[in-house]
Amino acid sequence: MRNLSLTVRRGEIFGFLGPNGAGKSTSIKMLLGLVKPTSGKAFVLGAASNDVDVRRRIGFLPEDFRFYEWLTATELLQLHGRLSGVPARKLRDRVPALIDLVGLTPHAEKRLQDFSKGMLQRIGLAQALIHEPELIFLDEPTSGLDPMGRRMVRDIIRAQRDRGATVFLNSHLLSEIEITCDEVVFIREGEVVTSRDLRTLQEDEVRVVVHARKLTPECVEGLAPWSTSTHLDAEQLTLTTRSRDVLPDIVRHLVSTGADIYQFTPQRLSLEELFVSIMGEDRGL
């Protein structure tokens, strides 16, 4: 990592994006005190990352969550609750409620060695929430889940935000990030490249697909004042703009140059496309 400096606002879902080897998991480990930075310091919730007390306020679901497989789901949550300082009285209600939340009630007394990867991720998520932390780090929380499981995790993450918790989400699944996160940061080779507020992304970046006849190269060149990129392929023109406000100007221009428009479809730029445009194409590891 180099010059990594992040600001995450309280109560938001923060996405951490980057290609393989960019340093996402390493960054989380540094923030949790699992890995020490060679230089510089990491602070979380106003305290040094290796501060023991601040961990009472932090929850963590590691990538590839593993634990003593001979424990049952209930025993696992009780153990993590006790390690996190949750009183036994509170755990009696909290453990079954969390098991129910992650959809594992029929498996509450089953040993983890009989759990699938998806079930392990569900119980791992529950252990990260057992002490109702203020800040939750989730490292690839949905990678082993089926679509229903992903939806459940998404709902849980949003519920955590609604109760005031901050969620720091590291995932390769850009579609998940896109519909879950409030803000994302892109990192590459250990450095922050850029950040985007996904709540306003729709207003920022628009792609327009136009099906029309009589599109000429001169007509396309004339779009330069409003578009950031154009691509003409027979009767299909694809262009991007920085604002939806210029869409009427584009339509007027096309009509004024004699194009017969059959379809004019503004599309929001997907996070995946944004990711590729920022990171570039895969050049191998």
Next chain:
Amino acid sequence: MGTWIMAGITFREAARKKILWTAFIAGIGFLLVFGIGLHFQVEDFRSTTVPPFLRYQILSSMLMVGLYTVDLLAVVMTTLTSVDTISGEIISGTIHAIATKPLARWQVLIGKWMGFVGMAAAYVAIMLGGTIAEGYWIGGVVTQHPVRGVLLIFLECIVALSVTFMFGTWFSTLTNGVIVLGLLGLAFMGGWLEQMSGFTEGSRLVMIGIVSSLIMPSEAIWRRAAFEMESPLAGSLQFSPFADISVPSLAMIAYAGVYLLVALAIAMYHFGKRDL
């Protein structure tokens, strides 16, 4: 509090490992064989003219062989059950969910250590207690200072455990196992060479024994335990392989105590510093 929770979960984890139960089954098998053997020996003595004095010394030597077997079983079992508790959890990532809980890393390590200490204590107490009891009830042999002997063998297990923990914070499970078993082998060889020096009065063998005991004091602790438990007459007559030819001093036992504390301190320090 976190330390005790870790100790409890480690004890339960160890108790669920097959190796522990295998060791217990092997131990029970040993107690059965030892008891039957002792019984047959007592029966055989009834049809011979071996004088009672000699009979007692033979049975006493048999008891010492039994105690030595238990000592080896206990040390090896302690090492094998604990060899992957640190390195294995680091490699598998199991440690991540624990080390991010509100307890210091040294508490995690000490908690695990205490769990294995509890397990070793139970094993040593059951196995040595069983052997000593069989020696008394079947052979009529009274163990001298059994409590001292049991405590010393327990100390030997804790020394092996602490060294295993120390190397576990640096090396993989396999490498750690090879190193610790290698050190135990070195101590075993050095101890027996020192014991052999009694027949030739060779000071060079004594020196090898002392140096190997300084590198790994496990065998020295056993020889002190044997000295404490063996019949004084059998020991002084050099009647058994555990005779008090070269008895480790109390200073060596104190050194072993310091040795285990230093090993544990290094383990705590390095585990606290290293990346997980």
